[in-house]
Amino acid sequence: MQAHAGTIEVRTKGKGTYEITRDVAEIVAASGVRTGTATVFIKHTSASLVLFENADRSARVDLHEFFERLVPEETDYFTHTAEGPDDSTSHIRMVLTRSSEVIPIINGALQLGTWQGIFLFEHRRAPHRRSVAVSVIGELEQIKTGRN
Amino acid sequence: MQAHAGTIEVRTKGKGTYEITRDVAEIVAASGVRTGTATVFIKHTSASLVLFENADRSARVDLHEFFERLVPEETDYFTHTAEGPDDSTSHIRMVLTRSSEVIPIINGALQLGTWQGIFLFEHRRAPHRRSVAVSVIGELEQIKTGRN
Amino acid sequence: MQAHAGTIEVRTKGKGTYEITRDVAEIVAASGVRTGTATVFIKHTSASLVLFENADRSARVDLHEFFERLVPEETDYFTHTAEGPDDSTSHIRMVLTRSSEVIPIINGALQLGTWQGIFLFEHRRAPHRRSVAVSVIGELEQIKTGRN
Numbered sequence: 150m151q152a153h154a155g156t157i158e159v160r161t162k163g164k165g166t167y168e169i170t171r172d173v174a175e176i177v178a179a180s181g182v183r184t185g186t187a188t189v190f191i192k193h194t195s196a197s198l199v200l201f202e203n204a205d206r207s208a209r210v211d212l213h214e215f216f217e218r219l220v221p222e223e224t225d226y227f228t229h230t231a232e233g234p235d236d237s238t239s240h241i242r243m244v245l246t247r248s249s250e251v252i253p254i255i256n257g258a259l260q261l262g263t264w265q266g267i268f269l270f271e272h273r274r275a276p277h278r279r280s281v282a283v284s285v286i287g288e289l290e291q292i293k294t295g296r297n
Numbered sequence: 298m299q300a301h302a303g304t305i306e307v308r309t310k311g312k313g314t315y316e317i318t319r320d321v322a323e324i325v326a327a328s329g330v331r332t333g334t335a336t337v338f339i340k341h342t343s344a345s346l347v348l349f350e351n352a353d354r355s356a357r358v359d360l361h362e363f364f365e366r367l368v369p370e371e372t373d374y375f376t377h378t379a380e381g382p383d384d385s386t387s388h389i390r391m392v393l394t395r396s397s398e399v400i401p402i403i404n405g406a407l408q409l410g411t412w413q414g415i416f417l418f419e420h421r422r423a424p425h426r427r428s429v430a431v432s433v434i435g436e437l438e439q440i441k442t443g444r445n
Numbered sequence: 446m447q448a449h450a451g452t453i454e455v456r457t458k459g460k461g462t463y464e465i466t467r468d469v470a471e472i473v474a475a476s477g478v479r480t481g482t483a484t485v486f487i488k489h490t491s492a493s494l495v496l497f498e499n500a501d502r503s504a505r506v507d508l509h510e511f512f513e514r515l516v517p518e519e520t521d522y523f524t525h526t527a528e529g530p531d532d533s534t535s536h537i538r539m540v541l542t543r544s545s546e547v548i549p550i551i552n553g554a555l556q557l558g559t560w561q562g563i564f565l566f567e568h569r570r571a572p573h574r575r576s577v578a579v580s581v582i583g584e585l586e587q588i589k590t591g592r593n
Contacts, residue, residue, distance in 0.1 A: 262340030409490030
């Protein structure tokens with residue numbers, strides 16, 4: 150069993166989704182782990198993670214628009230707006246999506262579905278530099294694969 | 298320390314929640330892990346996972362109806378509708394729930410609460426065959442249990 | 446590699462967020478794990494977990510109010526109300542936030558961002574006693590830290 154750690158830095162250009170699947174896969178490959186898990190964790194409270202369809206970009210357009218409407222910047226009861234109208238909205242959009250995702254590794258490969266990509270979801274208007282920590286834990290040889 | 302992997306196949310009959318607690322518990326039991334974690338991961342972008350109350354089915358009826366209203370099929374601004382009115386709605390309902398859950402194992406048992414069940418949440422109208430990957434990591438003997 | 450388990454008991458005073466970052470950090474410190482992951486899991490279906498900004502309390506005020514409005518107690522179509530108007534709302538607010546979070550450990554430290562705290566989110570009006578299970582898995586020495 151081995152534990153391996155890596156970091157992904159993402160420079161965002163403001164609101165939107167940024168795919169990091171390849172960066173995570175590279176850390177998994179470098180770890181040599183054949184059976185285990187990859188934990189992906191974003192170290193921020195105004196950006197989040199999502200697993201999302203990575204084939205047709207129109208799905209992401211709808212996702213972005215949905216969140217603009219579900220948690221609008223113009224929300225009149227928000228009090229936490231010191232950093233601008235995207236302050237509380239960023240934190241709440243983060244809470245409604247994910248901060249950590251854990252993906253099984255089998256035969257050395259991340260067990261993502263055909264259409265699944267790992268995305269950083271930036272909720273701030275301004276460009277930001279974001280840090281994603283990745284932990285890979287597991288066995289260097291392949292063992293004990295079962296099917297239920 | 299050992300890493301063990303399994304897969305659960307679920308045939309859904311369309312929208313709704315399908316309990317998979319027993320399937321996950323069987324993979325944990327087969328692993329022999331006494332102290333560690335079980336990672337449950339759904340390999341799809343139009344179905345998700347939830348931990349939900351598994352005693353009174355009326356809670357799930359309300360859950361289903363809530364999501365029909367929060368992300369309605371009739372949403373006029375959706376553009377990603379090539380596969381029907383349940384296309385973008387499926388992806389967004391997935392993002393608002395979970396793709397991965399990690400459950401501690403102590404004394405060989407999944408640490409689920411009394412009313413907690415693990416459910417696959419199907420967001421598509423049509424029946425689908427869904428794949429859930431499970432990774433079990435931990436020690437075969439029981440050690441180092443603390444209480445804070 | 447070692448697997449270590451602990452439990453955090455939280456006595457809530459009703460709806461709101463309760464920080465448990467220090468409790469989780471103490472379990473990680475006691476484990477001796479230098480490289481690995483900490484899994485935090487709440488054993489309830491009417492309370493949840495969030496990673497949230499822990500500096501300015503006004504952000505949490507907005508979070509609480511947002512959920513009161515997104516999933517109102519007065520929702521007329523809810524049927525699962527045997528335990529009161531906070532019954533179905535509690536379960537749905539739980540589903541929209543998180544039941545498990547996994548945080549990487551590097552150099553023996555939880556990889557939380559500067560403003561990230563771990564909070565228990567109580568969705569019930571009445572005080573409750575809540576259980577959070579924590580699993581720490583990893584290596585006792587520091588190894589294999591990479592940067593992508």
